[in-house]
Amino acid sequence: MLDNCTISHKGGLVLWSRSFTPTAATLSRSNASPVNNLIREALIEGRSSEDRYEKDGYAVRWTLANDLELIFVVAYQRILQLSYVEDLLTAIKTLFIKLYAPFLTKFVASLHAQANAAPTEVADASPSWDFASAFKDWDKVFDKVLRELEQKANQERRLRTRQLTGSTALGASMSGNESFNEEHPERGSGATTPAKDATSPLDGQEIAKNIAHLKTRMKGRNSTSGKKGKGGGAGSGSDSDVSKRQSSLRGAKSKRTWGDVVPTEDDMSALDFSTDKPSDLPSAGVLDTLVDEKSRGVKKDGVYEIRDWEFSKQASREVDEDLDDFISKTLRETSLNSTGPTTSSEAQPGYISSLFSKLTGLAGSTRPLTQQDLGPVLAGMKEHLMKKNVARDIAERVCDGVGKSLEGKKVGGLRSIRGEVHAALEDAITRILTPKTSTDILHAIRQKKLTTMTTTRAGGESKMEPYSITFVGVNGVGKSTNLSKVAFWLLQNDFRVLIAACDTFRSGAVEQLRVHVRNLGMLVNKETVEDDKGKKIDLYEKGYGKDAAGIAKDAIAYAKEEGFDVVLIDTAGRMQDNEPLMRALAKLVALNQPDKIVFVGEALVGNEAVDQLTKFDRALKDFSKGEGKSGRGIDGMLVTKWDTVDDKVGAALSMTFVTGQPILFVGCGQTYTDLRQLRVSNVVQALLSD
Amino acid sequence: MDELKRVDTYSLILGSVLLACVLVAGETSRLEIVDSRRAKSGSIVLLVGPSDGGKTAIFSSLVYNHAPPTHTSLQQNVAFFRSPSPFHRKPLQVVDIPGHPRIRGQFTDFFQENGKSKNIGGVKAVIFVCDAAALTRNASTVAEHLHLVMHAISNLPPSATPPPLLVFANKADVLTSASKSKTPNTALAVTRTTTILERELEKRRLNSIKSNTAVLGELGDEGGEDDTVGGLDVTEGDAFTFDKWDGGVVTIRSGWVDIQRPRKAHGGHDTASEDDEPKEKDTVVDPTVPKKDGLAELVDWIATLR
Ligand SMILES: Nc1nc2c(ncn2[C@@H]2O[C@H](COP(=O)(O)OP(=O)(O)OP(=O)(O)O)[C@@H](O)[C@H]2O)c(=O)[nH]1
Numbered sequence: 001m002l003d004n005c006t007i008s009h010k011g012g013l014v015l016w017s018r019s020f021t022p023t024a025a026t027l028s029r030s031n032a033s034p035v036n037n038l039i040r041e042a043l044i045e046g047r048s049s050e051d052r053y054e055k056d057g058y059a060v061r062w063t064l065a066n067d068l069e070l071i072f073v074v075a076y077q078r079i080l081q082l083s084y085v086e087d088l089l090t091a092i093k094t095l096f097i098k099l100y101a102p103f104l105t106k107f108v109a110s111l112h113a114q115a116n117a118a119p120t121e122v123a124d125a126s127p128s129w130d131f132a133s134a135f136k137d138w139d140k141v142f143d144k145v146l147r148e149l150e151q152k153a154n155q156e157r158r159l160r161t162r163q164l165t166g167s168t169a170l171g172a173s174m175s176g177n178e179s180f181n182e183e184h185p186e187r188g189s190g191a192t193t194p195a196k197d198a199t200s201p202l203d204g205q206e207i208a209k210n211i212a213h214l215k216t217r218m219k220g221r222n223s224t225s226g227k228k229g230k231g232g233g234a235g236s237g238s239d240s241d242v243s244k245r246q247s248s249l250r251g252a253k254s255k256r257t258w259g260d261v262v263p264t265e266d267d268m269s270a271l272d273f274s275t276d277k278p279s280d281l282p283s284a285g286v287l288d289t290l291v292d293e294k295s296r297g298v299k300k301d302g303v304y305e306i307r308d309w310e311f312s313k314q315a316s317r318e319v320d321e322d323l324d325d326f327i328s329k330t331l332r333e334t335s336l337n338s339t340g341p342t343t344s345s346e347a348q349p350g351y352i353s354s355l356f357s358k359l360t361g362l363a364g365s366t367r368p369l370t371q372q373d374l375g376p377v378l379a380g381m382k383e384h385l386m387k388k389n390v391a392r393d394i395a396e397r398v399c400d401g402v403g404k405s406l407e408g409k410k411v412g413g414l415r416s417i418r419g420e421v422h423a424a425l426e427d428a429i430t431r432i433l434t435p436k437t438s439t440d441i442l443h444a445i446r447q448k449k450l451t452t453m454t455t456t457r458a459g460g461e462s463k464m465e466p467y468s469i470t471f472v473g474v475n476g477v478g479k480s481t482n483l484s485k486v487a488f489w490l491l492q493n494d495f496r497v498l499i500a501a502c503d504t505f506r507s508g509a510v511e512q513l514r515v516h517v518r519n520l521g522m523l524v525n526k527e528t529v530e531d532d533k534g535k536k537i538d539l540y541e542k543g544y545g546k547d548a549a550g551i552a553k554d555a556i557a558y559a560k561e562e563g564f565d566v567v568l569i570d571t572a573g574r575m576q577d578n579e580p581l582m583r584a585l586a587k588l589v590a591l592n593q594p595d596k597i598v599f600v601g602e603a604l605v606g607n608e609a610v611d612q613l614t615k616f617d618r619a620l621k622d623f624s625k626g627e628g629k630s631g632r633g634i635d636g637m638l639v640t641k642w643d644t645v646d647d648k649v650g651a652a653l654s655m656t657f658v659t660g661q662p663i664l665f666v667g668c669g670q671t672y673t674d675l676r677q678l679r680v681s682n683v684v685q686a687l688l689s690d
Numbered sequence: 691m692d693e694l695k696r697v698d699t700y701s702l703i704l705g706s707v708l709l710a711c712v713l714v715a716g717e718t719s720r721l722e723i724v725d726s727r728r729a730k731s732g733s734i735v736l737l738v739g740p741s742d743g744g745k746t747a748i749f750s751s752l753v754y755n756h757a758p759p760t761h762t763s764l765q766q767n768v769a770f771f772r773s774p775s776p777f778h779r780k781p782l783q784v785v786d787i788p789g790h791p792r793i794r795g796q797f798t799d800f801f802q803e804n805g806k807s808k809n810i811g812g813v814k815a816v817i818f819v820c821d822a823a824a825l826t827r828n829a830s831t832v833a834e835h836l837h838l839v840m841h842a843i844s845n846l847p848p849s850a851t852p853p854p855l856l857v858f859a860n861k862a863d864v865l866t867s868a869s870k871s872k873t874p875n876t877a878l879a880v881t882r883t884t885t886i887l888e889r890e891l892e893k894r895r896l897n898s899i900k901s902n903t904a905v906l907g908e909l910g911d912e913g914g915e916d917d918t919v920g921g922l923d924v925t926e927g928d929a930f931t932f933d934k935w936d937g938g939v940v941t942i943r944s945g946w947v948d949i950q951r952p953r954k955a956h957g958g959h960d961t962a963s964e965d966d967e968p969k970e971k972d973t974v975v976d977p978t979v980p981k982k983d984g985l986a987e988l989v990d991w992i993a994t995l996r
Pocket residue numbers: 012029030739740741742743744745746747748758759760761762763764787788789790819860861862863864945946947948949
C-alpha cells in the first residue's frame with residue numbers, strides 16, 4: 001500500500017497530495033517528509049540519476065516533467081515490493097499533464113515573471129489559483145488509475161500462481177517465474193481492492209497476452225536490478241523485439257486491450273463523470289472554471305487545440321467511455337511501451353510550448369529536449385569529466401542526473417543543446433561542491449569555547465572543552481604533514497594547539513610529529529612572545545603499540561587541563577578494506593566524539609576515491625554506532641598534493657559527491673603555509689575548462 | 691495617461707505583444723502600460739532565509755492569495771504582485787530564493803554586477819524569513835545565512851542605495867508563549883528573534899575580526915581578493931545590534947501564514963468508503979485562533995517602501 005503521492009512544482013508549491021494513512025499524512029506535513037528528504041538529499045545533491053531513494057524505512061520513487069517543472073513523487077513502505085509504482089508514476093504524469101496542461105502552463109508561466117517581458121498586470125488572485133479546487137477531479141482519475149494498476153498486479157500474481165499449478169505449455173515458457181515470485185513475495189499483496197479475476201473471463205488469447213506482458217516486465221526488471229538501481233524505468237530494459245511482438249499482438253487482437261480487460265463495472269461507476277452532469281467533466285467544468293477566459297481566447301487563436309485528448313472536444317459524447325478510454329490507453333502505453341518516465345513528456349503536444357513561450361514572452365521557437373538530443377552531448381561531458389580525473393562512476397552519475405533534469409525541457413532557439421547541457425552541468429557541479437554545512441572552523445572553535453565556558457561557570461573554575469579534529473585516511477597521503485599545516489594556521493589565529501600522536505603503528509610516526517611540533521614552536525616563538533599560559537603548541541605522545549582511542553582520550557583530557565584550544569588527532573593510515581583497523585578507528589571516534597572527522601586524501605586519486613571514501617564513511621558510521629548514539633561519518637576532506645594535478649581536479653568532485661561533505665582544506669606544497677581553502681567557482685572552472 | 695504619451699513606437703509594439711499575451715492568458719483585468727525601462731529599477735522584493743522558514747508560503751500568499759502546502763524549493767519562484775501602497779504604481783516583483791545551503795547563494799546574483807544578472811540596483815527590499823519557533827535550535831545557521839545577506843548588502847557599490855532589510859520572524863502561530871493563549875504572539879517573536887540573532891551576529895562579528903584569514907588564502911586568487919565575510923560593522927566599536935548596523939536599515943517584524951491543508955488523510959484507498967467521501971480539501975479552521983491576517987506586518991512594511 002502506498003503512503004503518499006504528491007504532485008508539486010519545483011519551486012516548492014504542492015499542487016496535489018494524498019496520504020493513505022494518518023501517520024503518512026502527519027509525516028508528509030513535517031519538515032522530514034519523504035518529499036523534503038528526497039529533494040534535499042537526492043535532487044539538490046545531484047543524485048537524481050538514481051531511480052529510487054530510501055530513508056527511514058520508506059522508499060521514494062519519482063519522475064520529473066521538466067517542461068512544466070513538475071515533480072511526481074510516490075512514497076511507500078520499503079518492505080513492500082510494489083511492482084506498479086513505476087507504472088503509476090508514468091501514468092499519473094501523462095494523465096495529469098494532459099488533463100491540466102492549460103492551467104499548468106499558465107501557472108508555471110506565472111512563476112517566471114520577467115521584469116522586461118511580463119504583462120504589467122499582476123497574476124490576478126482569482127479563485128482560479130486555488131489548487132484544491134483546480135485539481136479536485138483529479139482524485140477520481142487518480143483513484144481509477146491506482147485501482148487498475150493494483151488489479152493488474154493482482155491479476156498477474158494470480159496468473160502466475162495458476163500457471164505454476166496447472167497450464168503446461170504456458171508454464172514451461174515461464175521458467176524464470178519462480179525466482180521472480182520469490183524475489184517479490186509481497187508483490188501486489190498491498191492492493192486493497194478485491195481481486196476480480198475469479199469472475200472475469202480469461203480466454204487463451206488474453207492469457208498469452210498477459211504472459212507476454214509479464215515477460216516484458218520481468219525482462220525490464222531483471223536488467224534494471226542488474227544495473228544496480230541505475231537507469232530508467234521498470235521496463236527500460238525491454239528491447240525492440242519485445243515491443244515489436246507486443247505491437248503485433250495488439251494489432252492482431254482487434255479491440256481488446258488491457259484497458260478493456262481490467263476495468264470492471266465497479267470502476268466505471270466509480271468514475272462519477274456521468275453524462276447527465278456535464279459540469280463535472282474535466283473538460284467543461286474544471287478547465288473552464290480554472291482557466292476562465294483563457295480557453296476561449298486561446299481557441300480563437302487556434303492554439304488551444306488538444307488533438308490527442310479527444311473527449312475535451314466533444315462534451316456531448318459519452319464521456320465516461322472517453323475518459324475510460326483515455327485512462328486505459330495511457331495505462332496501456334505505460335506498461336506496454338516500456339516507457340521510461342520521459343516518453344510521455346516527449347509526446348507532449350506542441351501547444352504547451354507555444355503557449356508557454358507566449359506567456360513567458362520568451363522569443364524563438366522552443367522544443368523539448370529528448371534523450372536522443374542529450375545522449376551524445378552528455379557522453380561527451382562524461383568523457384570530459386573523466387579526463388579531469390573525476391571517477392568514472394561519479395562522472396556517469398552526475399551526467400545522468402543532468403540528463404534527467406533536462407529531458408523534456410523546452411529550449412529556445414537561441415541556445416544550443418550543448419550550451420544548455422553545459423549550463424546545467426555547471427549548475428550541478430556547483431551544487432555538489434558547495435558545502436551544506438558551515439566550513440568556518442575558526443568560528444566553530446570559538447563557539448565551542450564560549451558555550452563550554454558558560455556551562456561551567458557555575459562551578460567556578462572555567463575550563464573549556466578543547467575542539468578536537470581527527471585526521472583519517474589511507475597510508476601515505478600526507479596526513480601528518482597536512483595536520484601540521486592546519487596546526488600552523490591555528491597558531492596564526494592565536495589558538496593553543498595540542499597534537500595527539502595516535503599513530504601508534506607505523507614506526508617513525510611519532511618522531512615525525514615531534515619534529516613538526518619543534519619546528520612550529522620555533523616559528524611561533526619567533527613571531528609572538530610566549531604568553532603566560534604556557535606552550536602554544538605541544539605534542540601528546542605515548543609511544544607505539546598502545547591503544548589509539550585511549551591515547552586520544554587522555555590527550556583531550558590533558559588539553560582541557562592545560563588550556564589548549566584545539567586537539568589535532570593524528571591516526572595511523574589504513575586501507576579501507578582492513579576491517580579490524582577500521583573498527584579500531586571507529587572505536588576512537590565513538591569514544592572521543594571529535595568535533596570534526598577529516599578525511600585526508602590525495603588529489604591524484606582517480607577511481608579509487610569512490611571506494612576509499614565510501615568505505616571509510618560506511619565503516620565509521622557502522623562501527624561507531626552505540627546504544628542510542630548514531631554513528632559518525634566523515635565531516636569533511638583535506639585534499640593533498642593539489643599542486644601536482646594542474647587542472648585535473650576531478651578528485652574534488654568525486655570526494656564531495658560520495659560523502660556529501662565539503663573540502664575543508666587543500667594542501668598545495670611542502671611548507672607550513674601551503675594550505676588553502678577551496679573556492680568552489682575555481683574548481684568548477686577548472687573542471688569545465690578545455 | 692501621461693505615460694502613454696512617452697512611449698515610442700517600440701514600446702507600442704511591445705505593448706501590443708504584451709496585450710496579445712494577456713489576451714492569450716485570458717487576463718481580463720485592467721491593462722496598464724508601464725515604461726519597461728523603469729520597471730527594471732528597484733521593483734524586486736527578495737525573499738531569502740533558511741530552508742523551512744516559510745518563504746514559499748509567504749510568496750504564495752502574496753501572489754496567489756492563499757498558501758497551499760509546500761516542500762523545499764529546488765528553484766526560484768518569481769512573480770508580480772500588487773503592492774498595497776498607492777505609491778507603487780507598478781507591480782512589484784517578488785523573488786523567492788531557495789534556502790537550501792547548496793543553492794541559497796543564488797541571491798547574490800541580485801547584488802553582483804556580473805554577466806549573469808542585470809538586476810543590480812533592481813532590488814527594492816530584502817526580506818529575510820526565518821522560523822521564529824525553531825530559532826532557539828538553529829540560531830547559529832540562521833545567523834550565518836543572515837550574515838551572508840548583510841554582507842552582500844553592505845558590499846554593494848557606493849553608487850547603489852542599499853535596500854532596506856526586513857527580518858521576518860515567521861510561524862508566530864506555533865510560538866508557544868507563556869500566556870498559553872492561542873493568539874499568535876508576534877511581539878514575543880520579535881523580541882526573541884532580535885535577541886537571539888543579535889547575539890549570534892555579535893559572535894560572528896568578533897570571529898571575523900579575530901580570524902587571520904590572510905594566512906589561509908583561497909586557491910587561485912593570487913590577486914589577494916578579500917573573501918572574509920564581514921559586513922557586520924557597527925558604529926563606535928559597540929557590540930552588534932541591528933540598530934547600530936552600518937550597512938543599512940534593518941526592521942524586525944513577525945507574523946505567520948495560514949497554510950491550506952487537506953482536511954484529513956484518506957484512510958487507505960478503500961473503494962467503497964471513498965466514493966461518497968467529499969474530495970474537497972478544506973482548510974483547517976481552528977476556532978481558537980482568531981481570523982487575522984498573519985502577514986499584515988509584512989505587507990505594511992512593504993507599503994512603506996519608497
Ligand atoms: N505553522 C506554520 N507553518 C508555516 C508557516 N509558514 C510556513 N509554514 C510551513 O513551513 C514549511 C516550510 O515552508 P516553506 O514556505 O516551504 O519554506 P521555505 O522558506 O520556502 O523553504 P525552502 O524552500 O526550503 O527554502 C511548510 O510546511 C509550510 O507549510 C507559518 O506561518 N506557520
